[in-house]
Amino acid sequence: MEGRVIKSTGSWYVVKTESEFLSARLKGKFKQQDLKLTNPIAVGDWVTLDKEENQETAVITDIHPRENYVIRKSTRKQHFSHIIASNLDQAILVITMKNPRTSLGFIDRFLVSTESFRLPAILVVNKVDLMEGEDAEDWLLDIHEIYEPLGYQVVEVSALNDKDLLEKFKPLLKNKSTLIAGHSGVGKSTLLNRLVPNASQSTKEISNFSAKGVHTTTFAELFPFEGGGDLIDTPGIKEFGILDVEDHELSHYFPEMRKYLGECKYNNCQHINEPGCIVREKVEEGYIHPYRYQSYVNILNEEDSYR
Numbered sequence: 001m002e003g004r005v006i007k008s009t010g011s012w013y014v015v016k017t018e019s020e021f022l023s024a025r026l027k028g029k030f031k032q033q034d035l036k037l038t039n040p041i042a043v044g045d046w047v048t049l050d051k052e053e054n055q056e057t058a059v060i061t062d063i064h065p066r067e068n069y070v071i072r073k074s075t076r077k078q079h080f081s082h083i084i085a086s087n088l089d090q091a092i093l094v095i096t097m098k099n100p101r102t103s104l105g106f107i108d109r110f111l112v113s114t115e116s117f118r119l120p121a122i123l124v125v126n127k128v129d130l131m132e133g134e135d136a137e138d139w140l141l142d143i144h145e146i147y148e149p150l151g152y153q154v155v156e157v158s159a160l161n162d163k164d165l166l167e168k169f170k171p172l173l174k175n176k177s178t179l180i181a182g183h184s185g186v187g188k189s190t191l192l193n194r195l196v197p198n199a200s201q202s203t204k205e206i207s208n209f210s211a212k213g214v215h216t217t218t219f220a221e222l223f224p225f226e227g228g229g230d231l232i233d234t235p236g237i238k239e240f241g242i243l244d245v246e247d248h249e250l251s252h253y254f255p256e257m258r259k260y261l262g263e264c265k266y267n268n269c270q271h272i273n274e275p276g277c278i279v280r281e282k283v284e285e286g287y288i289h290p291y292r293y294q295s296y297v298n299i300l301n302e303e304d305s306y307r
């Protein structure tokens with residue numbers, strides 16, 4: 001029988017088959033697409049499994065090839081990666097202007113990784129109820145002006161207060177597997193609980209929230225979305241791995257630079273200070289946003305080990 005992994009808690013997995021949910025274990029070792037992984041099976045994986053004699057638990061005997069996946073570097077094991085989720089159709093990045101503040105640099109890193117995983121991304125600005133004044137207006141305007149022309153949809157919400165949340169999201173989520181990502185505390189689980197009423201993911205009280213490094217959600221988990229599709233709640237991320245992206249490829253993952261590729265004088269141009277660089281020219285002419293170009297330079301300058 002076949003099913004999809006919806007939750008992983010150490011060595012047990014919850015697998016949803018056509019007719020039921022089963023607790024399953026892994027049998028044997030699987031060869032993993034040349035990746036060094038800390039988790040052999042991830043939320044979102046399609047697997048083959050057999051029921052055990054007790055009929056209540058099952059054994060996973062095979063993992064189907066992953067259509068795609070998002071990974072981050074393992075925090076515990078050097079040179080290892082951790083698959084956050086697999087077989088996705090799109091990713092939502094939840095961002096907030098305050099409590100906590102999401103930086104543009106973080107958004108750009110995220111978008112580079114989703115581009116490299118070939119995942120469409122949507123930016124959901126949450127906690128708009130907390131946004132007042134000129135600063136907030138400017139910040140919001142920047143977000144719209146920078147990202148919408150690149151093809152990333154920007155949706156403003158208050159996961160806590162919006163009455164029409166489900167209506168707003170239905171057309172975006174229908175029949176898709178959607179990863180929900182973002183810093184700890186931006187409201188991913190709050191949003192998910194509103195969209196999937198029986199999910200009851202725990203969320204954190206605002207008053208306790210300032211404690212840094214404490215995540216309320218600790219495992220990725222997949223929830224069926226009514227009307228088709230799935231939502232995957234994830235623990236707050238500091239960063240996604242931009243793995244396997246070489247310096248000379250980085251501009252491929254900036255859609256506004258991608259369209260000029262091949263036009264620079266040197267075909268190995270990294271768009272820093274080479275003569276005849278069209279990308280630089282487009283930045284100066286205002287066709288490429290200076291913040292985005294700055295993010296490009298920052299990522300390029302990072303140590304490979306940090307990436």
Ligand SMILES: Nc1nc2c(ncn2[C@@H]2O[C@H](COP(=O)(O)OP(=O)(O)OP(=O)(O)O)[C@@H](O)[C@H]2O)c(=O)[nH]1
Pocket residue numbers: 126127128129130157158159160161182183184185186187188189190191202203204205206207209214215216217218234235236237
């Ligand atoms: N004012 C306001 N607060 C919100 C909103 N959405 C979420 N919050 C609050 O923000 C805090 C964090 O929300 P969570 O849903 O736990 O955040 P999370 O992104 O799941 O965090 P991790 O699981 O740690 O990654 C909670 O206190 C929520 O009540 C909103 O739209 N407005």
Ligand SMILES: [Mg+2]
Pocket residue numbers: 188189190201202203216217234235236
């Ligand atoms: Mg959470």
Ligand SMILES: [Zn+2]
Pocket residue numbers: 264265269270271272274276277278279280
């Ligand atoms: Zn160039």
